[in-house]
Amino acid sequence: MPEMTKTEGSDEMARTASAPLGALFFIMKRYGKISYKDLATCILSEKPLAGGVSPASRVNDRTWISRYLVHAPVESVKEDYFVSHEKAAMRIISRLKKRMGNQEILDMIAGQPGVVIVGALANCGQDTAPYRNMLSRLAGEDAFKIEERVEIAMVLLVTAALSGNVARATARALEFTDEIHGASVRTPLVTPQSEGAPGDTPADIDERVNLGLLRIVDGYVMGSPFWLDATNPDGIEVGAFATGAGAISDVAPDVSGHHARIWHDESDIWYVEGLGSKNGTVLVSGVDKSEAVVEPPADERTGWTGAPVALQPGDELVFGKSTRYVVIAGVK
Numbered sequence: 001m002p003e004m005t006k007t008e009g010s011d012e013m014a015r016t017a018s019a020p021l022g023a024l025f026f027i028m029k030r031y032g033k034i035s036y037k038d039l040a041t042c043i044l045s046e047k048p049l050a051g052g053v054s055p056a057s058r059v060n061d062r063t064w065i066s067r068y069l070v071h072a073p074v075e076s077v078k079e080d081y082f083v084s085h086e087k088a089a090m091r092i093i094s095r096l097k098k099r100m101g102n103q104e105i106l107d108m109i110a111g112q113p114g115v116v117i118v119g120a121l122a123n124c125g126q127d128t129a130p131y132r133n134m135l136s137r138l139a140g141e142d143a144f145k146i147e148e149r150v151e152i153a154m155v156l157l158v159t160a161a162l163s164g165n166v167a168r169a170t171a172r173a174l175e176f177t178d179e180i181h182g183a184s185v186r187t188p189l190v191t192p193q194s195e196g197a198p199g200d201t202p203a204d205i206d207e208r209v210n211l212g213l214l215r216i217v218d219g220y221v222m223g224s225p226f227w228l229d230a231t232n233p234d235g236i237e238v239g240a241f242a243t244g245a246g247a248i249s250d251v252a253p254d255v256s257g258h259h260a261r262i263w264h265d266e267s268d269i270w271y272v273e274g275l276g277s278k279n280g281t282v283l284v285s286g287v288d289k290s291e292a293v294v295e296p297p298a299d300e301r302t303g304w305t306g307a308p309v310a311l312q313p314g315d316e317l318v319f320g321k322s323t324r325y326v327v328i329a330g331v332k
Contacts, residue, residue: 018120018123019071019072019073019074019077019120019123019124019164020074020117020120020121020124020160020161020162020163020164021069021070021072021074021077021161021162021164022069022070022071022072022120023116023117023119023120023161024039024117024157024158024161024162025039025069025070026116027108027113027114027116027117028092030113031108031113032092032095032096032100032105032108033099034092034095034096036062036065036066036070037059037060037062037065038095039092039095040058040059040065040069041056041059041091042088042091042092042095043081043082043083043088043091043092043158043162044056044058044059044081044082044083045080045081045082045083046083047080049080049081055080055081055082068081069081074124074164077162077164079162079163082162085155085158085159085162085163085172086155086176088158088162089151089154089155089157089158090151090154092154092158093105093150093151093154102146102147102149102150103146105150105153105154106138106139106146106149106150106153109135109150109153109154109156109157110135110136110138110139110153111139114135114157117157117160117161118131118132121160121164121166124164126164126165126166127166127243127247127249128166129249129250130166130167130170130240130241130242130243130249130257131156131160131166131169131170133240133241133249133251133257134156134170134173134240134241134257135153135156137240137253138152138153138156151176152173152176152177153173155172155173155176156169156170156172156173157169159172159173166243167243167244170241170243170257171241171243174241174257210227210228210230210329211227211228211270211311211313211327211328211329212225212226212227212228212327212328212329213225213226213228213248213262213317213325213326213327213328214226214325214326214328215250215323215324215325216316216324216325216326217324222250223250225328226246226248226250226325227246228246228262228264228270229245229246230264230268232244232245232246232263232264234263235261235262235263235264236248236261236262236263237258237259237260237261237275238251238255238259238260238261238262238319239251239255239256239257239258239259239260239275239277240255240256240257240259241257241258242257242258242259248325251319251320251323252319252320252321252322252323254278254279254320254321254322254323255277255279255319255320255323256275256276256277256278256279256320258275258276258277259274259275259277259281259319259320260272260273260274260275260277260281260294260295260317260319261273261275262311263308269310270310270311271308271309271310271311272294272308272309272311272317273294273295273306273307273308273309274294274295274306275295276295276298277295277298277319277320278297278298278320279297279298279319279320279321280293280294280295280296280297280298280300280320281293281294281295281317281318281319281320282294282317282318283309283311283315283316283317283318284315284316284317284318285312285315286312286313286314286315286316286327287312287314292309294306294309294317311327312327313327313328313329314326314327315327
């Protein structure tokens with residue numbers, strides 16, 4: 001395939017990569033040299049749909065591929081078009097390895113080419129931090145062989161592209177890691193620099209005061225507050241792969257994928273508790289600077305019995321060794 005000029009490449013990306021599935025087609029064609037037809041062969045199911053025609057039987061129909069896959073909005077893409085995400089990922093890897101090495105494939109997914117799908121996910125209203133956190137960890141991970149990291153990263157990429165859902169993609173990649181490779185990559189070694197903490201800026205004072213968390217890095221406030229939603233029955237999760245409502249994933253490298261949970265009880269008290277993190281959580285009192293161990297590091301947990309710790313404005317939460325949030329009171 002001849003190299004595209006910058007303008008040609010930008011035009012194709014603009015036409016193709018506005019949705020995650022289109023972004024996958026763009027990345028694999030532009031950087032992996034896999035044609036749209038070959039990629040469709042990798043991901044489409046052989047099972048017949050209503051009318052007795054299988055998606056895989058349409059791989060030679062360029063109009064169908066363009067309309068229903070490459071340029072389709074995320075809400076119109078049907079899950080039963082595809083084989084399992086793992087099977088699709090392994091098929092794509094097999095195609096790529098005909099001309100690329102493992103490190104080249106990983107660099108394509110986790111490096112600059114992969115930014116295209118991050119943008120497409122953001123276009124769909126997805127919080128991309130857990131996706132970026134997992135890729136960054138895989139890029140620096142040394143507990144897995146390179147071919148294992150490639151497989152995990154590809155499952156993450158393919159699931160994100162086919163589902164348009166970051167939470168589903170990160171969860172499936174973690175499950176794949178545990179099921180296939182018998183290990184866990186739940187605590188990142190490397191995470192990207194925060195691009196600014198999402199959250200609402202306080203508005204004019206109204207009838208309700210809320211608690212929020214404000215990240216502090218080297219003594220400086222970073223981003224906007226994360227306001228805690230007292231109506232969320234599941235609480236707010238903190239971690240590199242946290243994806244639920246109000247989740248906080250703006251964290252440093254040593255914070256686990258699912259690190260801690262903050263929740264609210266009927267007596268109007270907020271609590272924090274650990275979720276089995278590797279490096280633990282400490283609460284520093286805003287009154288006297290005393291420290292309460294919410295959860296010790298995993299290697300210090302023998303004989304320890306955990307209990308939720310109450311939060312007050314002015315307290316500081318330290319997740320792992322260096323992710324520090326101050327508890328604030330305000331309105332949103």
